[in-house]
Amino acid sequence: MTKINVEKKIQSDNETIAEKNRRVFTDGDVFVLNIISSPGSGKTTLLEATLDRLASEFNILVIEGDVTTERDMDRVRAHGAGGIQINTGGGCHLSANMVSEVLPDLDLESADLVFIENVGNLICPATYDLGEDVRMVLLSTTEGDDKPMKYPAIFHESQMAVVNKIDLLPYLPYDIERAEKEVRVLNPQCEIMRVSALKGDGMDEWCDWLRGKLAAKRAG
């Protein structure tokens, strides 16, 4: 009996491709955000609201990840985004490989911001680096304030957490301080923001954050 020391991350192949994607994105001088949330937290609504505010200022591309349909792509196109839909055909997450396959179809040279809307799921996308600059988790007040501790990996791996649907706070038993505290315990470095993608609260701050991230990346 011989033991072979492997000591390798199971995700190391995905990480290699993610690094390649990251170089392509950096060559294109774009800021890339990977948005992860449970189904219906408002990822597409946030993109629509962002496009309404920034599409005249920036060239914005969206990579839409869904199990099936082009519905979300149609929605963001109607608000001024270019980009491409990836259908995972049952797959519960996007992988670096799926993203690398569509990169040749994207005009990164003339783009500024790239949003990747991951498949609605708080579990599986957490372990797949896509080559993004920032991994962001979107929470919403309708899904309960206990989610960070129940899905620790995604909060541990994200650099940004946004709480959406704050317009509904008066009607829900959602303790936003508690949710944010749970995020901080899992990840003290994680930035946190509150928005209502539907009503517009917090959207100015959100857009400024995106401007700042793009400027910081371009400054090197």
Added chain:
Amino acid sequence: MHELSICQSMLDIVERTMNQHPGAKLKTIRLDIGKGSTIEPILLTDAFAIITEGGPFAGVELEINSIPIGGSCRACGKSFTYQELALGCPECGSTDIVIESGMELDIRELEIDEPEGDTEKGREEE
């Protein structure tokens, strides 16, 4: 939910490693899987049985070392592991803590039987 694809990625690495040991027979795969990693050991074991069925790795033992979520507290300086993840340090209750383990998804080692008379060579490569 993504245990099948994680299992496939794991087997890709195993296959490449085994290609460097021609003629050897794989006996055991040892993994470190964090309790916060989103991978459920039972589902991973099921996925492994399904994927390897009828192939060269059928019947190989999958040993999963489950790693608890743990960290250290910046308020009291203690290190700890959680039985169940909680909002703060189990010693002093401070929320100024750093999670340091429990997210692992690693292949640690393989156990193989070298082909007859080739044992020394295998040991050297190690």
